[in-house]
Amino acid sequence: MRICCLLLALSLAGCVRYRDFALPAPEGAPEAVSFRWEPLPHPVLGRGAPGAFDSVDTLNPSVALKNEIYFNFYSGYDGRTWHTGLALSRDGLNWERQGKVLSPGPAAWEGDYIAANGSALLVANEFLYWYQAGRPPRIGLARSRDGRTWTKLPRPVLDTGPRGAWDERAAADPYVIRAGGRFYLYYLGMDRARRQRLGVAVSFDGIEWYKLRSNPILEPGAPGAFDENGLGEPAVWSSHGAYWMLYTGRDRRENRRMGLARSTDGVRWERVADAPVIAGTADWNRSVVCDAEVEVTPLGVRVWFGGGDRPEPAENLNGQIGAGWLRLEPAASTR
Numbered sequence: 001m002r003i004c005c006l007l008l009a010l011s012l013a014g015c016v017r018y019r020d021f022a023l024p025a026p027e028g029a030p031e032a033v034s035f036r037w038e039p040l041p042h043p044v045l046g047r048g049a050p051g052a053f054d055s056v057d058t059l060n061p062s063v064a065l066k067n068e069i070y071f072n073f074y075s076g077y078d079g080r081t082w083h084t085g086l087a088l089s090r091d092g093l094n095w096e097r098q099g100k101v102l103s104p105g106p107a108a109w110e111g112d113y114i115a116a117n118g119s120a121l122l123v124a125n126e127f128l129y130w131y132q133a134g135r136p137p138r139i140g141l142a143r144s145r146d147g148r149t150w151t152k153l154p155r156p157v158l159d160t161g162p163r164g165a166w167d168e169r170a171a172a173d174p175y176v177i178r179a180g181g182r183f184y185l186y187y188l189g190m191d192r193a194r195r196q197r198l199g200v201a202v203s204f205d206g207i208e209w210y211k212l213r214s215n216p217i218l219e220p221g222a223p224g225a226f227d228e229n230g231l232g233e234p235a236v237w238s239s240h241g242a243y244w245m246l247y248t249g250r251d252r253r254e255n256r257r258m259g260l261a262r263s264t265d266g267v268r269w270e271r272v273a274d275a276p277v278i279a280g281t282a283d284w285n286r287s288v289v290c291d292a293e294v295e296v297t298p299l300g301v302r303v304w305f306g307g308g309d310r311p312e313p314a315e316n317l318n319g320q321i322g323a324g325w326l327r328l329e330p331a332a333s334t335r
Contacts, residue, residue, distance in 0.1 A: 016159055019210035021202050023243065023266030024180035030241030032331040035260070035275045039324030041282055043307070045087055045095045046320045048076060053083045053100045057319035059306035060233075060291045062120045063092070064127060071147045072304070073129060075116035076100065077315050082114035084131065086147055092295070092302065093323060101148050102131065109134050109156060119176045119185075128206055130174040130185065136160055137172040139187065141207060158185060158201060158209050166191050166216050167199060173233045176206070184266065185209060186234040186245070189216060196220070196230030198247060200267060218261060218269050221249060226257045226277050235292035236266070237301065240328055245269060246278075246292040246303065254311040256288045260326075280307055284320055287311040300327040 045061070048054035054076025062073045072087040072095060084102035087095040104115040110133040118131030127144045138156035158174070161167040167189025175186045183203040190196050199215035218234075221227040227249020235246045243263040250256050260275035280286045285307025295302040303324050308317025 016161055017208075017210045018213045019202065020213050021210070021267070023184060026238040026241055026243050026264065026266075028239055028241045030264075033240050033328045034331045035272070036327040036329070037276050037278050037324060038327065039278075039281060040093075040322060042322075043284055043320035044093050044304070044323045045072070045074065047318070048085075048097070051078075052076070053078045053081075054085055055079075057308070057315055057317055058085075058321055059308075059317070059319040060117045061293045061304040061306070061321050062118050062129070063293050063295065063304055064120045064122045065295075066122050066125075066127075066147075071120070071127070072321075073101070073118060073120045073127075073147070074321060075118075077319070079316075081112060082116040082315075084116045084118060084129070092304070098148065101144075102129070102142060102150055104133060107140075107152065107154055109138065110140070111135055115140075117173060119174045121176055121178065121183075123178075123206075128176075130157070130176050130206075132172045132174065137170045139171055139174045139185070153207065157207050158187065158211075161189065161211070164192075165189075166195075166197060167211075168192055169194070170196075175234050175236060177236050177238075179238065179266070184236075186236050188232040188234075196232055196250075198231050198234050198245075198269075212267055214267070217267055218245075218247065221259075221271075225249070226251055226255075226279075227259055228252065229254075233291050235294045235303075237294050237296050239296055239301070244301075244328075246294065246326070248290040248292070249277075250313075254287075254313050256290045256311070258289055258292055258305070278305075282307075284309055284318070285322060288317050288319070294326075300325045 057077035060075035070089040086098040139158035142150040170190035173188035197216035198218040201209040229250040233248040245261040258278040288308035291306035293304040
């Protein structure tokens with residue numbers, strides 16, 4: 001029976017299905033909070049050595065904890081192709097490279113450009129890694145017990161939308177969380193006008209996904225805003241009685257910064273007007289801050305992120321990975 005169910009799920013992978021849904025009630029009691037952003041001044045994972053797969057850009061951290069070791073499945077660019085690499089750490093700050101672990105192919109849908117920009121979860125002692133590949137971009141799934149040897153599903157698990165849809169030309173930048181026994185995948189969608197917005201899908205098994213019928217969930221900002229030219233790379237968590245999302249916004253000069261949005265149900269989102277827009281504060285990330293990955297801790301939300309000193313749309317940013325803390329604290333009383 002389990003084999004039949006898996007075959008059915010695989011046969012449905014890549015199909016575009018829709019559903020109305022909401023996430024379970026968020027963790028904690030609702031409360032007013034204030035925000036502080038505390039970045040470390042230097043990258044925690046720089047570019048690789050000349051000629052390495054991550055020599056041009058090291059970006060898109062995706063971090064999972066197993067046996068008290070942090071596994072960072074990050075994206076490396078060598079000037080031609082994006083791969084997924086692995087770095088390990090005991091504290092989340094001092095990383096040791098383990099090399100390239102995932103590359104494009106052999107499935108025809110992936111092409112030869114990218115198998116990276118992913119989102120990893122540890123489920124039943126197995127890594128599940130949803131990643132971006134192909135042209136147009138779509139989202140695939142790979143599995144691994146050790147984080148080094150992977151088995152890919154043969155087809156995308158989240159495809160682009162139908163003609164005229166908001167995600168007709170791209171389904172990319174996956175970020176997956178678990179809540180109430182289900183998987184929720186937040187992602188970038190692009191339409192034929194090249195507008196980049198954010199949406200969400202739900203799954204019971206991580207393979208067969210249903211897109212929210214009312215997608216997209218977040219639109220670009222107003223003219224002149226830091227995110228007027230498109231959104232991407234969402235990172236979602238639950239705390240303080242709400243769902244929170246760090247997302248990347250692009251302006252018309254391709255500078256990138258991160259903004260914060262809030263939701264009570266995970267599907268209806270609004271920007272947090274009094275939260276800081278997170279911009280680069282050092283030479284290495286003066287033009288680009290993007291690609292958030294979050295860890296909720298008693299001390300606050302730890303954030304790993306990508307940064308670069310060149311405002312390019314996709315790559316050649318001199319990209320490196322940084323870290324910082326987003327402190328969400330009870331707002332001071334006004335009485």
